[in-house]
Amino acid sequence: MKVSLEWLKEFVQIRLPVEKLSERLTMGGLEVTKTEKKEGDTILEIEITPNRPDLLSHIGIARDIAALTGMRFKLPSHHPLRAHTRNTLPLRISIQDKKGCLRYIGKLFSQIEIGETPAWMKERLERLGFRSVNNVVDITNYILLEEGQPLHAFDYDRIEGGALIIRSARRGETLLTIDGVQRVLHTEDLVIADAEKPVALAGVLGGKATELGPATKRVLLESAYFDPIRIRRTSKRLGITTESSYRFERGVSLEGVRRGADRASLLFQKWAKGEWTGPFKDLGKKSFPTKRISISLQDLDRTLGISPSVSKTRAFLEALGCRVNARGRFFRITPPSFRRDLKESVDVAEEIGRVLGYDHIPVTVPLRKRTSLGKDIQPVGVERVTTEQIKDFLVSQGLFEVVTYSLLSRALLKVFFSDDTFAIPVRNPISLEQELMRPSLILRLAEVAAHNHHRRVEKVPIFEVGPVYEKDGGLYQERKKLGILLSGEGPGNWRTKPSSYDFFDLKGRCEALVKSFDASLECVYQKKMVPFLSPQGPSMALVLGGREVGILGELAPSVTHFFDLKGKIVVAELDLSELIRAISSSKKYAPLPKYPSVRRDISLIIGKETSSEELIRAIREEGGEWVREVSLFDTYSDPRVVPAGSRGLSYRIEFLHPDRTLTDEEVNEKYQAILETLKRRGAKIRSN
Numbered sequence: 001m002k003v004s005l006e007w008l009k010e011f012v013q014i015r016l017p018v019e020k021l022s023e024r025l026t027m028g029g030l031e032v033t034k035t036e037k038k039e040g041d042t043i044l045e046i047e048i049t050p051n052r053p054d055l056l057s058h059i060g061i062a063r064d065i066a067a068l069t070g071m072r073f074k075l076p077s078h079h080p081l082r083a084h085t086r087n088t089l090p091l092r093i094s095i096q097d098k099k100g101c102l103r104y105i106g107k108l109f110s111q112i113e114i115g116e117t118p119a120w121m122k123e124r125l126e127r128l129g130f131r132s133v134n135n136v137v138d139i140t141n142y143i144l145l146e147e148g149q150p151l152h153a154f155d156y157d158r159i160e161g162g163a164l165i166i167r168s169a170r171r172g173e174t175l176l177t178i179d180g181v182q183r184v185l186h187t188e189d190l191v192i193a194d195a196e197k198p199v200a201l202a203g204v205l206g207g208k209a210t211e212l213g214p215a216t217k218r219v220l221l222e223s224a225y226f227d228p229i230r231i232r233r234t235s236k237r238l239g240i241t242t243e244s245s246y247r248f249e250r251g252v253s254l255e256g257v258r259r260g261a262d263r264a265s266l267l268f269q270k271w272a273k274g275e276w277t278g279p280f281k282d283l284g285k286k287s288f289p290t291k292r293i294s295i296s297l298q299d300l301d302r303t304l305g306i307s308p309s310v311s312k313t314r315a316f317l318e319a320l321g322c323r324v325n326a327r328g329r330f331f332r333i334t335p336p337s338f339r340r341d342l343k344e345s346v347d348v349a350e351e352i353g354r355v356l357g358y359d360h361i362p363v364t365v366p367l368r369k370r371t372s373l374g375k376d377i378q379p380v381g382v383e384r385v386t387t388e389q390i391k392d393f394l395v396s397q398g399l400f401e402v403v404t405y406s407l408l409s410r411a412l413l414k415v416f417f418s419d420d421t422f423a424i425p426v427r428n429p430i431s432l433e434q435e436l437m438r439p440s441l442i443l444r445l446a447e448v449a450a451h452n453h454h455r456r457v458e459k460v461p462i463f464e465v466g467p468v469y470e471k472d473g474g475l476y477q478e479r480k481k482l483g484i485l486l487s488g489e490g491p492g493n494w495r496t497k498p499s500s501y502d503f504f505d506l507k508g509r510c511e512a513l514v515k516s517f518d519a520s521l522e523c524v525y526q527k528k529m530v531p532f533l534s535p536q537g538p539s540m541a542l543v544l545g546g547r548e549v550g551i552l553g554e555l556a557p558s559v560t561h562f563f564d565l566k567g568k569i570v571v572a573e574l575d576l577s578e579l580i581r582a583i584s585s586s587k588k589y590a591p592l593p594k595y596p597s598v599r600r601d602i603s604l605i606i607g608k609e610t611s612s613e614e615l616i617r618a619i620r621e622e623g624g625e626w627v628r629e630v631s632l633f634d635t636y637s638d639p640r641v642v643p644a645g646s647r648g649l650s651y652r653i654e655f656l657h658p659d660r661t662l663t664d665e666e667v668n669e670k671y672q673a674i675l676e677t678l679k680r681r682g683a684k685i686r687s688n
Contacts, residue, residue, distance in 0.1 A: 059075065313352060441468060
């Protein structure tokens, strides 16, 4: 949103240079994205978050500047005028759709002189991108920018029957809007109608039939609160976004409806010679229920890591428009009507932190506590810290982090899953491309790979950390996961040429990730069928400490064909909570061995249905604590030696005792025991 610095100065003293003011606003949550000099004024472009509709006006921004800088804030005059004459004209207003319109004010003015807008007002509007129309329309736009309250002016004499009805559009109704387009209305659209037809699309656009013209003498002013959801649906369906709809969609102040009408009355009288013929209609709710919030300085310290004094806390809150009742270190706070985002004590703490300045909040390290059993209890923030460590490790391994959309189309989901009943649909999707919440990170990672491949970038080692969503019966579940995708050629070196990423590259990176946190933790792999992984290639579940933490394998040909991806694409998806639970939050170190180790090699012939992981586990179980390491160093499939349906595997076993040197007899005994165990599992020992 654009605001004028000179206009802001009418409501608050601003002594800071523009650069310092921009920095203070940005640190206070109002990011200044651009500043521009225009005709002796400075225009600030500020990014407003959706939860702060009160900032969509000069008064809202000025109020925040006053709170952030400690300067005094003042409002412009809102005192309502007295009616010049008793209204003898018919003015009937009724709200039929009470959910769509919570409050509606109509004020009738006569003796209006449509003409030129005062030069100063016209300049202000044009600096902020508004085209001057006439004095009455420009006053409504001026109030919108000043107060944040959208207004609309009807030519009263063009309203049939002197009646306005706020209702839902009827099937088949049309409206010629002020932009000259004949629009077909939907029954969900909220309209302002006279006795015969719709005359405006509520909160979005006025109608041509009641547009002001040079001959207009009587004006009916509208100030209202329309349901944000209804306005957004209409705006999206018709592809119309106006300054009014932008504010109604986010929610205007219910009490500000009257204030905007009163402020416009003063300007109509002064700059359009208008006479309010009173009385006026004010229908619907006048305010929302008041909610009080309790908070203490201890709450602030626990949430922010710092707490201002009682006097400062009170001053901060009152500067934001809150009513404050302080008793010692405890506060009862009533937020103003325009701050409906303040609902809980944490919201109040955030506001105090924002006004105080995030750069003034000290950095602290979370404390760790120990139970009587000596086990570490992780603080609340440890998952975030560990997640960042995981990201850093993957980056160190040559992977690039990506961030993808959480919503996807049903068509994309069906490429990966034959059944889509477990996916969570969006109730009101913006488009068919965003109708489901993603149940897996791999879907979007494959899209990223395809996007790069189609631009001749085939080397795509990427990862993403983000939420996925699933429906389990009647329950909706959100899980944070880590997704990894490798495609193209991995890096070579002076000894080896680059080669295409394969399952073992992916497996090695997953194991390296686990070992970087806990060298003692064993990675176990179990066969698992996954819909989007190739049944011909490796499709595995990763198990840590007896719990499955994720899957890894090669994308199915049906998926790679859909995206037109060439070569092998290997992917992994790990449940981050399960992974973090399995790995420790700090590295474990072991001293270098004091005594020499002894190595023995075993060459086996085993059926293809038996995995290498099963054999390694059997060797470790039989060898016990003396087996320091087991590694596969060769595979072979010579049909002269290896029967059909089998394969040859060679392992190197390292024996080590931590307290003494092992004798040959001891090693041979363990070695023979291992051989017997492997034979019982169907392995044949190959001697040559």
